[in-house]
Amino acid sequence: MSCQPLKSPIILAPAGDTHSFLAAIAAGADAIYCGLKIFSARMEAGNFSIEELARLTQFAHSKGVQVYVAFNSIIKESETDKALRILDKLTRYADVDALIIQDTAMVSLAKQAGFKGNLHLSTLANCTHPAGLEAAHKAGFSRVVLPREFNLDEIRAMAAAVPGTMDLEVFVHGALCYAVSGRCYWSSWFGGKSALRGRCVQPCRRMYEQNGKKARYFSCMDLSADVLAKVLKEIPNITTWKIEGRKKSPHYVYYTVMAYKLLRDAPDQKKQALSFLAYALGRQGSHYNLLSHRVSNPLDHGSETGSGLFLGRIKNPENPYFISREALQPGDLLRIGYEEERFHQIQKVIRAVPKKGKYFLSSKKGRRIKKGTSVFIIDRRGRELEAELSRLDAELRELPNVTIKPSPLSLTHKTAGESITSHGQTRGHRRKREPDIYAMDVFRKKPPITKPPNNTGFWISTNSYGIKAQAQDWLWLDPVLFPDEEKICQNYIKTALKKGAKNFVLNSPWQITLFDNPQRLNIWAGPFCNITNCIAVEILKRNGFSGAIVSPELDSRTLLSLPGRCCLPLGVVCRANWPLAISRIAAPDLALGKGFTSPMGEVAWTSKYNKTYHTFPNWPLDLSSKAGELKQAGFVMHVNLFENIPKGIRMKPRPGTWNWHLKLL
Incomplete structure (x- = not known):
């Protein structure tokens, strides 16, 4: 394992539009990450065309600033050609320094497109345990973006395991998701807008009711490492401090970058840095899990958690006004209410108001604002920043426009029509016989009735990795494996192997490094690996996997197209408490x-x-009515995931086909 000499980490700033991009340069960011108008994990941001990005990258490089492109969406099978062509144009015209990737298929596509920059593994890819870094390194990644959920001890454990010349990136500031990175399906379940494809509508931010109490039980405060940045700076192999916020304003980008530059370079100016953060118009901050001995639960809050800086509440619906907690300037942008509220709106401040002064809102016909509605400031264009942005924009406009020509590339890996047996062997271009189909029932603990052999699975973390399973059982690894669990899990696996176990389901592809000789076992990628295309399956095969259970989030067209094209046998989740x-x-007041x-x-x-x-x-997720179609398509393993239903919970008899009938945005 390598231990690179301590260097000052670079500050990586977000940019969702041109003004935020220029604000990052103005503040002195070392690198900027941004997304294209497709295949980005923040599709609700403005994002960039390749024409725009080509000019901006040239401009950033002239200022000594690197540019990373977040290509961190899962790619459906029908989109791989499109992704390749975009990568080709990006490679030929934009000269970006790195790609941030979630879907491992992008490694092969980037190589085919001739991309020469670095590949960074997105936090959405869920590399959460030290041994997994070796698998990521072998896959071609030069950097891994660590989860925001880690504490300092876990970050140290990951840093100590960094192989070769790989390095790590950590989040230091910005919005927190309720879910572990890459493990949220909420937005997709409630309407097909996948967080793993950048379409999240943030259902966790909404109001929920339990036992008569309404609260935002799942809405987090922001992450702010602030004074702990000094400790982070001392951890080797952490080369990059990342600021979240591709949907945030130029004002936010400018002042957060300024703050962390001071915290990195001039810790004696901590007070000034903290004042910059307070002025950045973000939510109330939290150290979250960074201090393991003093966890700051971002769900334990009395503050408002809407995006922006909370200013006050509406006092009079007839002639709505609020008393502002901050001084307001003409041009400031206000957000009234939360996005799910029907009277949610954006208004621009038209006159200056002192701190604790009244500000009357303009009433919009038919959109009466409810008393007590929260008001947030989401953007401010101060004179200093506006002048700097105008200067940089004038320089940018001097660069010539870039004409992007269509890409001539198309995929060369096509395997359409190949038949896959239940043992994963290809049978040419026509299926000679129906593949063997078998079901697997997966439990948290031993079921009360003995199940037939070869079709029972167990989550091995049950009873603190103490569950006793038979040699023929399938042993399922958790979707998230934290650093302090790695050795416990590995010891359990070694013991199971000695007792004859050979069937395993891994729910992160990086868990393959827990096995010395995976090719001698029957190891499948589980449904939480979020497999959505055949190139990703090819990579699994090269790494020692015997099969893959594809993502249950997929729409029917994509789902049914996969078995006949893939080089491994495939499984599908037919029924599950997903x-x-x-x-x-968890929120302290959520039962x-x-x-x-x-x-x-x-x-x-x-x-x-x-x-x-x-x-x-x-x-439940329930595709049992589609079993015939799934069998005909070639899925050889049909999986049922059972959970312990708490007393008092009544399961509702409603269709659970998830995205089967949808397009999956």
């Missing part, structure tokens, strides 16, 4: 195992398993 989200935290209700009347509950909290809807 989690809306897997989190490391576990008790139902809560969404604004639309949907019921769910949260249970704790091992070290994570799983939130489930009260109706």
